[in-house]
Amino acid sequence: MTRDRSLPAGLHFQLQHVDLQSGARLGELHTLRGPVCTPAFMPVGTQATVKGLTPGMVRATGAQMVLANTYHLALRPGEDVVKLLGGLHQFSGWSGPILTDSGGFQLFSLARISAVTDAGAQFRSHIDGRLLELSPERAVAIQEQLGSDIAMVLDHVVALPSDRTLVEEACQRTVLWAERSQAAAVRKDQSLFAIVQGGLDPQLRQSCAERLVALDFPGYAIGGLSVGEAPAEMYRILDVTAPLLPEDRPRYPMGVGRPEDLLEAIRRGVDLFDCVMPTRNGRNALAFTDRGTVRMKNRVHREDARPLEEGCACAACQHSRGFLRHLFMAGEMLGPILLSIHNLTYYQRLLSTVREAIKADRFEECYREKMAGWQTA
C-alpha cells in the first residue's frame, strides 16, 4: 500500500512533542486561515454562530477554530445562500479556520431517518418534515459550497448499544462512504477528514481505522462516541483506536466532552475537540470552574459578591455571582451570554494549561491536579 503523504494545500499538522509519561500530544495545525495549537477545543457554531456570541467575543475566549454544522446550514439558509454571501467565513464573520461536520451525526440525533442504504440516507427535516436525501458526494458538495477549511466525510452513526451486525454494517458503509467522499472532493483549499466508527467493539474500531488509514486522509476523527455510553467505555475505545491512527495526522474524537473527558482523551493521544457543553450548559446556568461545576441559580449565590472564578478575566467574572444569579432568575439574555463566555473561556484556559504541561513533560501532574480540583465541588 502506497501512502501519499502530501496534504491539501494549506493544511499541515506538526506534531511537536509527546509527553514522556502519557500519550498526550502537543502540536500545531497550520491552516490557510491561521494556526491552531493542539490539543484544541472548537466552540460549536451550529447555525454559523456560537449561540449568543459575536465572532469577536468567541475570539476573546481564546478559540482559534470553530465548528459549524452542515446539516443545519444546508436546511437553513441553504448552502447556496451561504456561498452567495461569500462562504462560511464571510457569512459568519469568523475569519479563522472553520471545521464543518458532515451531517452524519445530525441524521442520527435530530432528523427522522427513513432509510439508509449504500447510496445515502433518506430523512425528514427536523424543521418542516420535508423528505430529503444526503449522500457522501452531496455532503462533500455542500461543504465545498460552505467553504470550510476542514470538511468531514459523511459517516453512518448508530445508537449505542446496538446489535453487532448493525454496527458492522454501519462501519462498512462508513468506509465505503469515506472512499467515495475522497473521490468526490475537488476543492484544494479544503481538507477532508475521515471518521472511524465501530461502536464499542474494539475489533470493528480496529478494522475501520485500518481501512480508513489505508485511504490516507489528512486527519482522522473518532466518531460515534459521547452518545450516552459510560465514560469508561469511551476511554476504552480511545485506548484501542488512537494508536491505530497515523502519528502525523490530527486525531479528533467528535463531540467530546466534559473537562474530565478532554483530559482522559488527551492522555490517550488525541488533538481536537468540539462539544456543545460549554455553551449549552452555560445557557442553562451551569458554569465550569477549577473547583467543579457551579449552578448559578442556586440561592447560595444571592448575595455573593465574589466572581464566579477568581482570577478569570472573562466578561462574566467582571461581575459578582449575585448579579449572575439575578440575570438567570430574571430571565435576562445576558445570563446565558455571560455563562457561555465563561465556559468557553474556561475550556480554552484548560487546554492552554494542558499544552504548557505537555511541553514540560508534566501532563500527568496537571491531570491529577485538575481532576482533584473538580472533585472538591
Place this chain on the structure above:
Amino acid sequence: MTRDRSLPAGLHFQLQHVDLQSGARLGELHTLRGPVCTPAFMPVGTQATVKGLTPGMVRATGAQMVLANTYHLALRPGEDVVKLLGGLHQFSGWSGPILTDSGGFQLFSLARISAVTDAGAQFRSHIDGRLLELSPERAVAIQEQLGSDIAMVLDHVVALPSDRTLVEEACQRTVLWAERSQAAAVRKDQSLFAIVQGGLDPQLRQSCAERLVALDFPGYAIGGLSVGEAPAEMYRILDVTAPLLPEDRPRYPMGVGRPEDLLEAIRRGVDLFDCVMPTRNGRNALAFTDRGTVRMKNRVHREDARPLEEGCACAACQHSRGFLRHLFMAGEMLGPILLSIHNLTYYQRLLSTVREAIKADRFEECYREKMAGWQTA
C-alpha cells in the same frame, strides 16, 4: 417664593446653546460619574441589564447614561441585595451615570393596582401576585439603596384618555407625592427629579408644572406620555409643558420614543430620553436606519450581501443583511443581540448628529433631512 438654586452635590446642568430657529437645546449634564451630552438618549436596563448586552457593549453604542427600573429591582433581586452587592453601578457593571425611575409607570402598566390613596399604592407583583405597597417615601428609600445618580419621584400615572376628575386627582396626588419625596430624600450624591402629570389637558399640565417648579427640583420629567395617545397629542402637551419648566434644569419626557418623536420633542426644548423601542424592536427583528425601519425577517434580505446600514460601524453592520436575516429565521440569540446593538447605536448617532446641528444653528435643516429619509422606506 424663594428658589434655592443650589443643586445636589455632583449634579450640574449646563445649558450651552439654544438653536436659533427652534426650541432645540444643547447642554451637558455633569454627574459624579461623568458627563452626559444633551439631548441624550438613555438605553433601558430594566433589570440592571440592557437586554442582551454587556456594559462594555452598551458603552460602545455611544451611551453615556442608562436607566434602570425601581419597580423591577425592588421585586427582584430586592434593593437590599443590590445594596449588599455594592449598589447599582457595582451590581450591573455600568460605571457611568444611572437614572432610576420610581415605579410609578410600572404600577400603571405591569402590576395589578388594587388601591391608590394619598398614602401610596397597593398592588400585586406581576411575578408572583404578592400584595405590596409603594409610597413616595418608600420609592425614594429604594432608590437610595439602589444608589442611582438620578432618582425619580413616585407619580400617579393614569391611562389616556381618562375622566378629567381622575386625571386631576392623579395630578394633585403627584404634586403631593413630589413634595413628600423631596422631604424624604437624604442622599447628597443622588438627585431627585419631579414628574409633571396632567394627561392631555393643557390646564392640568400647566398647574402641575407650576406647582412642581415652585418646589425647585434639579430636573423635571414630563410623564404620562407615550402611553398610546396620538403623536400629535404628545407634541401638543410638550408644546405647553416644556416652556413652563426652568430653563436651567434638564427636561425629560419619559418613555419617548420613536426617532421622529425624539426630533419633535427636541425642537420643543427637552433634553433627556429613554425608551425600550431600540432594544425591544431590535429583539423583534425591526431595525432603525436613516431610510426608515427595516424588517430583518423579510425574504428580500435572504441573499443581500449589503450591511443593514452603509457606513455604520456597529457590530451588526459588520455582517450582511442575509446573515442577520438567517439569525432571526434560525431563532439564534445573536439576531436580537446584534439588532439591539444596531438600534442603540442608531439612536446615539442620531442624537450626536442633532447635537452638532444645534451647535451650528441648523437643527431645523437636520430635522427635515431626517424626516425625509425616514419616509423613503
